[in-house]
Amino acid sequence: xxxxxxxxxxxxxxxxxxxxxxxxxxxxxxxxxxxxxxxxxxxxxxxxxxxxxxxxxxxxxxxxxxxxxxxxxxxxxxxxxxxxxxxxxxxxxxxxxxxxxxxxxxxxxxxxxxxxxxxxxxxxxxxxxxxxxxxxxxxxxxxxxxxxxxxxxxxxxxxxxxxxxxxxxxxxxxxxxxxxxxxxxxxxxxxxxxxxxxxxxxxxxxxxxxxxxxxxxxxxxxxxxxxx
Amino acid sequence: xxxxxxxxxxxxxxxxxxxxxxxxxxxxxxxxxxxxxxxxxxxxxxxxxxxxxxxxxxxxxxxxxxxxxxxxxxxxxxxxxxxxxxxxxxxxxxxxxxxxxxxxxxxxxxxxxxxxxxxxxxxxxxxxxxxxxxxxxxxxxxxxxxxxxxxxxxxxxxxxxxxxxxxxxxxxxxxxxxxxxxxxxxxxxxxxxxxxxxxxxxxxxxxxxxxxxxxxxxxxxxxxxxxx
DNA sequence: ACCTGAACACCGTTCAAGT
DNA sequence: ACCTGAACACCGTTCAAGT
Numbered sequence: 001x002x003x004x005x006x007x008x009x010x011x012x013x014x015x016x017x018x019x020x021x022x023x024x025x026x027x028x029x030x031x032x033x034x035x036x037x038x039x040x041x042x043x044x045x046x047x048x049x050x051x052x053x054x055x056x057x058x059x060x061x062x063x064x065x066x067x068x069x070x071x072x073x074x075x076x077x078x079x080x081x082x083x084x085x086x087x088x089x090x091x092x093x094x095x096x097x098x099x100x101x102x103x104x105x106x107x108x109x110x111x112x113x114x115x116x117x118x119x120x121x122x123x124x125x126x127x128x129x130x131x132x133x134x135x136x137x138x139x140x141x142x143x144x145x146x147x148x149x150x151x152x153x154x155x156x157x158x159x160x161x162x163x164x165x166x167x168x169x170x171x172x173x174x175x176x177x178x179x180x181x182x183x184x185x186x187x188x189x190x191x192x193x194x195x196x197x198x199x200x201x202x203x204x205x206x207x208x209x210x211x212x213x214x215x216x217x218x219x220x221x222x223x224x225x226x227x228x
Numbered sequence: 229x230x231x232x233x234x235x236x237x238x239x240x241x242x243x244x245x246x247x248x249x250x251x252x253x254x255x256x257x258x259x260x261x262x263x264x265x266x267x268x269x270x271x272x273x274x275x276x277x278x279x280x281x282x283x284x285x286x287x288x289x290x291x292x293x294x295x296x297x298x299x300x301x302x303x304x305x306x307x308x309x310x311x312x313x314x315x316x317x318x319x320x321x322x323x324x325x326x327x328x329x330x331x332x333x334x335x336x337x338x339x340x341x342x343x344x345x346x347x348x349x350x351x352x353x354x355x356x357x358x359x360x361x362x363x364x365x366x367x368x369x370x371x372x373x374x375x376x377x378x379x380x381x382x383x384x385x386x387x388x389x390x391x392x393x394x395x396x397x398x399x400x401x402x403x404x405x406x407x408x409x410x411x412x413x414x415x416x417x418x419x420x421x422x423x424x425x426x427x428x429x430x431x432x433x434x435x436x437x438x439x440x441x442x443x444x445x446x447x448x449x450x451x452x453x454x455x456x
Numbered sequence: 457a458c459c460t461g462a463a464c465a466c467c468g469t470t471c472a473a474g475t
Numbered sequence: 476a477c478c479t480g481a482a483c484a485c486c487g488t489t490c491a492a493g494t
Contacts, residue, residue: 014477015477015478037466037467037468038467038468038469039466039467039468042480047478047479048478048479048480049468049469049470049479049480050469050470050471050478050479050480051477051478051479051480053468053469053470054476054477054478055477058468058469059468059469106338107335107338109383110334110335110338110383110384110386110387111387111390112387112391113384113387113388113391113402113406114406114409114410119410119413119418119421122420122421123417123418123419123420123421126420126421126423126424127420129420130420136423139420139423139424140424140427140428140431140436141436141439141440141443142443143420143424144436144440145377145439145440145443145444147380148377148380148381148384148440149373149376149377149380150380151380151383151384152375152376152377152378152379152380152381152382152383153376153380154380155337155338155379155380155383156338156341156376156379158338159338159339159340159341160341162339163340163341174341178341178342181342182342182347185347189351190347190351191351191355192350192351192354192355192357192358192367192371193347193350193351193354195354195364195367196354196367196368196371199368200368203368208368208369208372211369211373212369212372212373212376215369215370215373215444215447215448216373216443216444216447217447218446218447218450219443219444219445219446219447219448219450220443220447222446222447222450242458243458243459265485265486265487266486266487266488267485267486267487270461275459275460276459276460276461276462277460277461277487277488277489278459278460278461278488278489278490279458279459279460279461281487281488281489282457282458282459283458286487286488287487287488
């Protein structure tokens with residue numbers, strides 16, 4: 001046995017940027033943002049911390065790359081539907097499911113403005129905004145409003161996942177505890193929040209998300225046409 | 229000089245939860261999220277790290293409290309305007325300016341779902357949604373769509389501030405560099421993004437933010453009434 | 457009741473040294 | 476060219492000890 005066989009011990013594939021990114025995604029999915037450390041990563045890859053730095057600039061670079069890999073797959077999968085509104089909804093559902101499977105991308109999307117992952121989403125949305133017939137001066141507003149809405153949901157989803165993890169793992173338990181806390185608020189000062197607490201308990205995250213997209217699309221279709 | 233005069237050296241006021249929170253806000257404003265450490269905080273307050281833990285549970289508690297102090301002031305200031313739409317716009321402007329002055333609250337809002345800072349905003353929005361005449365079944369959707377949009381902008385604003393700081397401080401330089409990067413993208417794969425890159429360079433963050441709120445309000449007013 | 461500050465466990469990153 | 480792993484500076488948090 002020569003020293004060369006060490007490579008094969010890692011399973012034929014030697015250390016590479018791609019294998020590092022995949023390992024990072026696995027750690028992030030399993031342990032949230034706190035789960036990705038260079039020590040955990042180098043242990044999983046059976047290497048030293050320094051070796052990882054040969055393929056990756058720093059932790060930010062690694063998070064960007066992991067996020068981009070997930071978003072690229074998601075947008076590629078949401079490409080074909082009949083009408084622009086249906087394609088827009090497919091992008092929404094795709095992003096929602098990706099956020100559900102990888103909640104850490106919510107925080108990461110809000111960390112690198114204008115970077116490739118965000119551009120992929122913007123481009124997907126923009127194509128549908130164009131296809132909907134929005135005139136060119138209105139396209140930026142329409143697309144960026146949809147994008148910001150999606151990013152807002154992304155951030156909340158990530159926060160929910162983090163707290164749910166801390167509470168023991170179950171999502172309904174989180175909604176239950178938030179709803180209970182809202183119902184303990186002062187009646188006068190927080191009348192509205194109390195009135196929606198019940199809906200929060202039994203709501204469907206994904207259905208609400210899609211309804212919000214439809215609402216914005218309604219605003220886009222109506223507000224940008226001259227009134228009769 | 230007895231040892232008791234040490235208290236007076238801190239300027240009459242001894243260490244308190246409120247003084248800790250104000251110092252934390254100052255550190256966050258000056259140095260971003262990385263600027264708040266217990267070492268910097270204890271130095272600024274002329275005390276030991278352990279003393280801070282007597283008044284504050286942990287760093288998360290401190291961030292929550294700092295965020296809530298800023299949001300509470302902001303919502304209190306946005307209370308009076310004539311029409312519901314104008315009050316909704318006042319909430320939007322208020323939040324936008326608060327995000328501009330304290331970009332770290334963007335990340336913090338996305339960290340504690342259902343916590344008091346978010347509830348304050350939700351309650352403010354909800355009141356205007358009701359006043360706009362949205363029927364009760366539609367109020368949660370309308371309010372949460374607006375809230376998610378605002379949270380999305382909040383996150384982006386925080387990210388922009390962080391990157392701008394890293395680039396040397398100036399915001400136009402950041403927009404310039406993002407626009408330049410977008411114009412280097414592939415012509416076919418990123419046609420839409422390239423087409424809006426120019427608008428990004430010369431756009432007005434605040435005006436765009438308010439236009440997005442108006443667009444969503446249009447959707448709320450129209451979509452929830454039965455079609456003629 | 458409130459404060460001190462050294463100590464602990466852990467982190468991202470670097471770098472001389474190896475192959 | 477690629478990898479090793481000890482070392483560095485720094486972090487949040489704890490806690491015995493003081494007043």
